[in-house]
Amino acid sequence: MKNLNLGILAHVDAGKTSLTERLLHTAGIIGELGSVDDGSTQTDTLALERARGITIKAAVVSFALGDVTVNLIDTPGHPDFIAEVERALGVLDGAVLVLSAVEGVQAQTRVLMRTLRRLGIPVLLFVNKLDRRGADPGRVFREVTAKLTPSAIAMDPMDLDQVIDLLATLDEGFLTEYLTAPDAFTPPRLRAELTVKVAEGLAHPVYFGSAITGAGIDALRDGIENLLPAGESAVDGPLSGTVFKVERAPGGEKIAYVRLFSGSVSVREKVPLGDGEGKVTAISVFENGSAVPSGSVGAGRIAKLSGLDVRVGDMLGARTRGWEGLFSPPTLATVVSPVRPSDRGPLHQALTRLAEQDPLIGLRHDEVRQETSVSLYGEVQKEVIQATLADEYGLGVTFSETTTICVEHVSGTGSAAELIGKAPNPFLATVGLRVGPGSPGSGISFRLEVELGSMPYSFVKAVEETVKETLREGLHGWEVLDCVVTMTHSGYYARQSHAHGTFDKSMSSTAGDFRDLTPLVLMAALREAGTTVHEPMHRFVLQAPADTLGPVTALLTQARAVPRTTVTKAGTAELEGEIPAVKTHEVHRFLPSATRGEGTMETAFHGYRPVRGAAPTRSRTDHNPLNRKEYLLHVLRRV
Incomplete structure (x- = not known):
């Protein structure tokens, strides 16, 4: 059978977990529908999930759909748990994005759809809660085309004229062929053409229904089975898999949730993990609603592997794709x-x-x-x-x-060096470093102006690793982002031994000398270069009655927000701009009173901005290489 790793995603309270329950019930996996309100759903197993009626941890459950085995991954909808969604996206073949027919497109819906489209993940949309008072599927579909994707197409039934229009918009070759021989495009062929565009992440079918009543579920199941592509897998290829979730067994043993992209794994097999390896002691695969023991697992599947000392994000074998940096960092x-x-x-x-x-x-x-x-x-x-x-x-x-x-950015260029055998350097190492700003988003770049063979590679590696570790705390205690560090000087004492072959540490350089000296040199160079502290910013879209614009503007000013545009239409004012992340909670709290309860605000991470006024500092957790005396007391127990 083919395998489809399917994510269910949504803004909180759109009915995502209820849809998961309905799909499992329709597939015969559960005999009775669970309730989010009652805390009896299949995938919300944590006590807090059941108590609050929200999904916190991604959960995996499997069911058969025709000749496709679907591994369904229920993800959190609350923005506080976006990191859990981020990890799931790295292992998906397709997704169903759930919207409420009452609330429509919401803040998290936009964030999720932007990310899915950027990754090219095929997406079906399901407009849920048609049974609710206030449901307006027509309005929601218009919002989808305006705010999420212009390539949305309503399904059940599929309007062939709309399919033709959409395909013609997406593919000039189709348009030319259709104008030449329109009779050749029968309904089955049009559906086949649409399937290709869905698989490419270009077309987005929209279904309407209710997870509670079951309306529209059969059409959605048909779309999942026939429009979403099964995962490509190379069982005979080199091992490659991603750890996207880690949990602990009752005895404390780690259990890794792994998506295999290629190759296979068997029980008692040793598998490569980064620079080391681990031995798999047990395997469970997902079948018919539960995890069952298995002797092996092949590419395209999701499995639970025991015996491996791993963290979320680790790779088994060769790296293929991951999820790093899909969403904003925690602020x-x-x-x-x-x-x-x-x-x-x-x-x-x-x-x-x-x-x-x-x-x-x-x-x-x-x-x-x-x-x-x-x-x-x-x-x-x-x-x-x-x-x-x-x-x-x-x-x-x-x-x-x-x-x-906050974070720090390097302001200029600075350099420093300490030479072996020359005061005040107490270490058997020569290290010279130059620090300068890097391009936005480039991270920490380490370069060499010394010959790689001028000293053992392990010493160079020790400097590089220490540089990246030290820059987690800059001049003000915040992590330093996007800079270039160049090694300009190097030197060491070769290994010395006594007459009987005993190693003489007092006369021989070790990697430890380079690790201990590097922070002093790096921070001296950084002090010369200087840094500026930046605070995280959010982009906001605020809507409120036009006659409350005065109080709203005052509220934003107090929160240090900077409105960029203000548009008033049909009695509603819409403001877009930037606001410090730390102030978003304050605006959310006071917005109802400023707008008679009618104001709404969506926010999303929008990078960093230099802090105005005195730069905030954070206490250091290292040995403070900015203070030579304090640092040497910690490292050498002497000055």
């Missing part, structure tokens, strides 16, 4: 503190385990203050972390006030 942070001071150690260990499952948690430990902070997308994540720590680890925690995560 908020909070300090997590144990209710009982004696739990500081267990809390750090528990948070480290959670970071294995979610790399964007961004764990950061301050040894001096004995504080651990985590990164956040929003306040709801605090509840999830708190509930998880209580339920799984028996730890009670509190949180500090949420703060903004």
